[in-house]
Amino acid sequence: MQKNYFGIVALVVLVGVLVGGYFAYQYVKFHPPAFLIKLLTATKPPPPLPIGDAAPLTVPEGFSATIFARDVSGARVMTRDPKGTMLVSQTGEGKVVALPDLDSDGKADKVVTVLENLKQPHGIVVTCPSTGNASADLPDRQAGQDGCVLYVAETGELKVYTYDADTYTATYQKILTTFPTGSGHFTRTLLLEPSGTKLLAAIGSSCNSCEEEDARRARIQEIDLLSGAMTSFATGLRNSVFMAFHPVTGAVWATENSRDLIGDDIPPDEINVIEKGKDYGWPLCYGQNVHDTDFDKSTQNPCTDKTPARIDLQAHSAALGLAFVPEEGWPEEYWHDIIVAYHGSWNRSEPTGYKVVRFDFSNDGILLDQFPTDFITGFLPEGGDENSAIGRPVGVMAEPGGVVYISDDHAGAIYKIALTQEAM
Numbered sequence: 469m470q471k472n473y474f475g476i477v478a479l480v481v482l483v484g485v486l487v488g489g490y491f492a493y494q495y496v497k498f499h500p501p502a503f504l505i506k507l508l509t510a511t512k513p514p515p516p517l518p519i520g521d522a523a524p525l526t527v528p529e530g531f532s533a534t535i536f537a538r539d540v541s542g543a544r545v546m547t548r549d550p551k552g553t554m555l556v557s558q559t560g561e562g563k564v565v566a567l568p569d570l571d572s573d574g575k576a577d578k579v580v581t582v583l584e585n586l587k588q589p590h591g592i593v594v595t596c597p598s599t600g601n602a603s604a605d606l607p608d609r610q611a612g613q614d615g616c617v618l619y620v621a622e623t624g625e626l627k628v629y630t631y632d633a634d635t636y637t638a639t640y641q642k643i644l645t646t647f648p649t650g651s652g653h654f655t656r657t658l659l660l661e662p663s664g665t666k667l668l669a670a671i672g673s674s675c676n677s678c679e680e681e682d683a684r685r686a687r688i689q690e691i692d693l694l695s696g697a698m699t700s701f702a703t704g705l706r707n708s709v710f711m712a713f714h715p716v717t718g719a720v721w722a723t724e725n726s727r728d729l730i731g732d733d734i735p736p737d738e739i740n741v742i743e744k745g746k747d748y749g750w751p752l753c754y755g756q757n758v759h760d761t762d763f764d765k766s767t768q769n770p771c772t773d774k775t776p777a778r779i780d781l782q783a784h785s786a787a788l789g790l791a792f793v794p795e796e797g798w799p800e801e802y803w804h805d806i807i808v809a810y811h812g813s814w815n816r817s818e819p820t821g822y823k824v825v826r827f828d829f830s831n832d833g834i835l836l837d838q839f840p841t842d843f844i845t846g847f848l849p850e851g852g853d854e855n856s857a858i859g860r861p862v863g864v865m866a867e868p869g870g871v872v873y874i875s876d877d878h879a880g881a882i883y884k885i886a887l888t889q890e891a892m
Contacts, residue, residue, distance in 0.1 A: 591658030
């Protein structure tokens with residue numbers, strides 16, 4: 469009798485352990501803790517960049533690849549100030565820096581700290597009266613020499629500064645609005661609307677897959693620059709890290725990092741055309757309105773009223789920066805194409821991404837080829853794993869004259885990709 473009793477107790481304990489383990493696994497699968505993600509994504513430091521101007525990258529014939537700036541650890545978002553100086557957010561370092569090239573030799577003369585001691589700054593936007601989009605009526609603002617305003621999106625706050633392009637200095641004015649903090653995606657990317665009166669802010673999810681409790685998450689928000697009021701622009705977006713306006717149609721395009729832990733090749737990462745008021749499906753749907761039955765067990769398809777991706781990308785590529793190629797100074801075959809940075813996978817049996825690609829589009833935004841063309845490679849040696857990566861591309865800035873800048877948060881560099889004189 470006593471033996472049977474202990475046997476029943478042992479069975480109950482075993483069942484409890486198995487059931488508890490299953491539910492613990494399910495929770496961690498959909499809500500992986502930050503320490504676990506950090507552990508899984510940790511890689512060896514990259515080798516130092518080679519001495520000299522040449523970048524260790526492969527680019528198409530007719531282009532050159534050089535190192536515009538070194539020692540920009542964790543470089544992410546790039547923009548220009550009113551006098552043409554590049555500003556860069558160093559998210560991991562908590563800085564915004566300026567990279568002046570005063571002698572126009574194609575290399576930054578120095579790295580100047582504009583702001584420091586910030587909490588994971590990512591999105592940066594400069595507005596000035598000379599550009600016609602300054603917030604001239606912004607209250608409580610002391611006009612700088614150029615009347616310029618610098619907006620910096622930290623993980624929990626959108627801060628406003630006056631900015632002096634001659635001295636590369638920023639003076640704090642106020643917090644315009646706050647963002648949700650805590651677990652999950654921490655970058656906050658900004659895009660200034662053409663009116664100059666509102667910003668779009670991409671705020672990622674708090675989890676891998678879940679029903680968000682904070683309605684500000686997993687969507688793109690619209691922020692009024694005068695009042696700081698934040699309203700929903702588009703929903704169902706797990707992590708739209710970068711955004712850009714189409715130069716002809718004016719539509720907002722965004723990359724989207726889809727969920728993890730359901731396979732090497734699903735779900736696809738995405739490029740979306742963001743329309744106000746639309747729902748892009750996460751966490752219930754992905755790609756071309758495919759029902760995520762791993763997360764949602766309902767028998768009815770919840771995806772019929774969602775907006776599908778414009779382009780499905782290779783799963784786990786971690787698409788980040790995107791930019792439209794301008795017409796001026798570029799071969800016609802490149803006009804209005806999209807250049808996209810694949811930051812690279814961390815949870816795939818064979819690494820993917822670690823490159824910059826180009827999608828061929830017509831001038832009015834019609835995709836001509838669903839398969840991209842490699843534009844910049846060499847960030848990951850052929851056959852190598854994540855630990856052998858020499859870099860991971862993040863931001864893309866395409867400019868007139870056949871020039872593209874790429875930020876690399878792994879190597880801590882900014883690369884300049886330019887058409888050669890022979891090609892021009």
